[in-house]
Amino acid sequence: MTIKTLDELLSDGVDNRYVLVRSDLNVPLDDGRVTDDGRIRASIPTLQLLVERGAKVIVMAHLGRPKGQPDEKYSLRPAVDRLDELAPFAVEFADDVTGPSARERAAGLAAGSVLVLQNIRFDARETSKDDAQRQDLARELASLTGDTGAYVDDAFGAVHRRHASVYDIAEVLPAYEGNLVRSELEVLSRLTTDPAKPYVVVLGGSKVSDKLAVIENLMTRADYLLIGGGMVYTFLAAQGYKVGASLLEEDQIDTVKDYLSRAEAAGCQFVLPTDIVVADRFAPDAKHEVVPASSIENSSFGASGTGLDIGPESAAAFSDRIRSGATVFWNGPMGVFEFDAFANGTKAVAEGLKACSGLTVVGGGDSAAAVRKLGFADSDFGHISTGGGASLEYLEGKELPGIAVLDN
Numbered sequence: 001m002t003i004k005t006l007d008e009l010l011s012d013g014v015d016n017r018y019v020l021v022r023s024d025l026n027v028p029l030d031d032g033r034v035t036d037d038g039r040i041r042a043s044i045p046t047l048q049l050l051v052e053r054g055a056k057v058i059v060m061a062h063l064g065r066p067k068g069q070p071d072e073k074y075s076l077r078p079a080v081d082r083l084d085e086l087a088p089f090a091v092e093f094a095d096d097v098t099g100p101s102a103r104e105r106a107a108g109l110a111a112g113s114v115l116v117l118q119n120i121r122f123d124a125r126e127t128s129k130d131d132a133q134r135q136d137l138a139r140e141l142a143s144l145t146g147d148t149g150a151y152v153d154d155a156f157g158a159v160h161r162r163h164a165s166v167y168d169i170a171e172v173l174p175a176y177e178g179n180l181v182r183s184e185l186e187v188l189s190r191l192t193t194d195p196a197k198p199y200v201v202v203l204g205g206s207k208v209s210d211k212l213a214v215i216e217n218l219m220t221r222a223d224y225l226l227i228g229g230g231m232v233y234t235f236l237a238a239q240g241y242k243v244g245a246s247l248l249e250e251d252q253i254d255t256v257k258d259y260l261s262r263a264e265a266a267g268c269q270f271v272l273p274t275d276i277v278v279a280d281r282f283a284p285d286a287k288h289e290v291v292p293a294s295s296i297e298n299s300s301f302g303a304s305g306t307g308l309d310i311g312p313e314s315a316a317a318f319s320d321r322i323r324s325g326a327t328v329f330w331n332g333p334m335g336v337f338e339f340d341a342f343a344n345g346t347k348a349v350a351e352g353l354k355a356c357s358g359l360t361v362v363g364g365g366d367s368a369a370a371v372r373k374l375g376f377a378d379s380d381f382g383h384i385s386t387g388g389g390a391s392l393e394y395l396e397g398k399e400l401p402g403i404a405v406l407d408n
């Protein structure tokens, strides 16, 4: 691959030139307040280099999954305000994507300034399956940059999306790889090229079918695959157990059965929880009990019980297994960590990574938010990736459209 780097763009000179940067500012919000600013902090270094060299920087970013039209709930404003607070440069905000506000502010942008456009997903063309629609938006975005514009992809968390601001724009403007994308790929490549053994992978979270696909590839690489979070229940169902009202993807049960039957031959051991914290409902103050993973419906809540965390015995076993790993990759919380009563499994896994002397990588927006919320420091881990789906697709060995398009 020959990908042009940010350094090359800087040495070509950006003074007074427009540079369109795709950043991942998709951060969790609570009541309009940013609850984890990790992705915002990670976006600053690339922007700062451009600002210092006198570029007119226009940032494109998304927040959540709005339905292709403006929706105040998904405004980027809180993320932009936080960026403005954290960054050593001032940040302006356009309250549309390529409309009058964006055009006027872009035209008046001074050298060494940053303008962030409103949530790019407010424009339905951004995520359209129709190439022509996306290309149309890409051309409109490029037109904000005059004749000498360049594009920098710094949104590692979104490189797995074939979207206008990630993919099509790189075919319209000279395209470069941002430093965040570069450093993420450098660390993640250590997980795919001869990882030190034992290699332990911990998977959890709620995007079950997204994550099942990665197992296929990881089975042949990892020595241990620890399964927690919402994924557990599809595995327990595949083993013939009833899971009450827990998160379950029935159409994935056969796939999981297939994985379980092939694991040994692939040299990989699945480690499933032996106990589960079952709740009477999905709520922070739900009543809850610890039961064996094989008998979730035997709790006092019967078939309406829902598994919201791995139990204490499993948490301790997971933590021990992780501690003795030489390479550890973790994606997805072990339970509904947002509710204190169901955060213990996630905390134990984080403790295991902290105590591990090997290479430890945490991938995923929610996983990163979880460890910070639980009081861990970024320095407790070897690397906290800004990409959830992106890091998984990388490990799966899939081509990442946002990277492939940068290849000249």
Ligand SMILES: Nc1ncnc2c1ncn2[C@@H]1O[C@H](COP(=O)(O)OP(=O)(O)OP(=O)(O)O)[C@@H](O)[C@H]1O
Pocket (backbone or CB within 6 Å): 204, 205, 206, 207, 208, 228, 229, 230, 247, 307, 308, 309, 331, 332, 333, 334, 335, 336, 337, 338, 363, 364, 365, 366, 367, 368, 387, 388, 389
């Ligand atoms: N047993 C469970 N039942 C329901 N939800 C669960 C369960 N365990 C974990 N979760 C939820 O999973 C969510 C995180 O899952 P997700 O798959 O999005 O993680 P991630 O990969 O770290 O994030 P991202 O993909 O956004 O980068 C959390 O909000 C958590 O509450």
Ligand SMILES: O=C(O)[C@H](O)COP(=O)(O)O
Pocket (backbone or CB within 6 Å): 024, 026, 064, 065, 157, 158, 161, 365, 387, 388, 389, 390
């Ligand atoms: O949160 C993420 O993983 C990235 O920001 C991409 O978001 P998406 O899954 O909504 O495309």
